[in-house]
Amino acid sequence: MDLDPKALALFNEGYDKIVEGLGVLGYDVGDENFVGTAARAAKGFHELVLGQNSVAKEIEALLAKTFPAKYTEMVISKHNTAFGVCPHHLLPVIYRISVAYIPTKKVLGLSKMSRLVRLVARGPRLQEDLTHELATILHENLDSQGAAVYIEGLHMCMAARGVGAHEARLVTSAVRGVFLELATREEFIKLVTTPSSTLL
Numbered sequence: 440m441d442l443d444p445k446a447l448a449l450f451n452e453g454y455d456k457i458v459e460g461l462g463v464l465g466y467d468v469g470d471e472n473f474v475g476t477a478a479r480a481a482k483g484f485h486e487l488v489l490g491q492n493s494v495a496k497e498i499e500a501l502l503a504k505t506f507p508a509k510y511t512e513m514v515i516s517k518h519n520t521a522f523g524v525c526p527h528h529l530l531p532v533i534y535r536i537s538v539a540y541i542p543t544k545k546v547l548g549l550s551k552m553s554r555l556v557r558l559v560a561r562g563p564r565l566q567e568d569l570t571h572e573l574a575t576i577l578h579e580n581l582d583s584q585g586a587a588v589y590i591e592g593l594h595m596c597m598a599a600r601g602v603g604a605h606e607a608r609l610v611t612s613a614v615r616g617v618f619l620e621l622a623t624r625e626e627f628i629k630l631v632t633t634p635s636s637t638l639l
Contacts (some may be wrong), residue, residue, distance in 0.1 A: 441493070442485045450481035487524050487531060489561040497558055501551050502580050508542035511584070513623075515539040516552035517631045521560035523569065530595040534560055534569075537631035540577040541584040541617055566592045570611040578615035585616025587627045 454477035462468040517537040525532055536556045547555075559573055570588050577586035592609045618624050 442482065443490050446490070447481055447485050450484050451478055454478075454480040454484075484524075484529075487522055487561060488563055489558070491562065494558050494561070498555065498576070498580075501555055501558075502547070502576075504551065505545035505547055505581075508544050508546045510546065511542055513539055513541055513627065513630075514546065514552075515627070515630060516556070519553045519556045521557045523560040523566075524563040525594055525596045526563040526565060528596040528600075529563065530599070532566065532595065533593040534566070535591045536560070536573070537589045538573055538577060538587070539618075539627050539631075540581060540586040541623075543582055543584050545581065547581065566590060566594075566609055566611050570613045574613035574615050583616065585614070585618040585623070587614045587618040587624065588612060589628065589631050 457480070458468050458473060458477050461473075467473075515537065516539075519534075519536045519538070521534045521536055523532045523534060524530065538552055538556060555576065556573065559576070560569060564572075570590050573588045574586050577583060577588070589612045590610070592611075594609060597607055597609075612628070614624050614627075618627060
């Protein structure tokens with residue numbers, strides 16, 4: 440996905456100021472290791488916050504590539520690693536996301552669920568909002584019988600600053616449709632949280 444030139448230029452200006460701030464703190468920002476740092480940091484940040492119009496178009500294209508459903512049981516993509524940004528501190532968040540849906544007439548291609556998760560996560564949004572957004576997409580946009588999402592988030596705003604709670608994970612979940620039934624919800628939670636041996 441292409442980076443937006445205007446946003447990148449603004450991010451670059453901001454990171455120029457951050458590098459200047461490091462100089463005020465006594466760091467030798469004239470050192471050769473700081474050459475180009477602002478530009479690299481700006482690009483890295485932009486990769487964590489993709490443009491919403493581009494994301495919406497890519498999600499639409501992704502959901503358009505489906506196959507007729509011959510399977511009407513639970514489809515799960517578990518333990519997808521994704522990255523985002525906390526809107527309160529603009530610090531990175533590392534997510535482990537499991538999603539599921541029960542098809543009605545169509546199923547997504549094998550890699551599409553992971554791609555969807557990573558696309559939606561790339562922005563400054565609350566984990567709670569990300570959880571509900573994914574559940575809504577998999578239920579409403581995919582016209583499924585129901586959808587469920589389970590997310591564990593490692594937030595750098597907690598792990599690397601303040602209380603330094605590097606072991607803490609924020610856990611959120613959301614369900615739609617048939618997953619509102621207790622037995623279906625419990626089956627999903629059990630499948631995505633039970634430790635399993637690796638395939639390889």
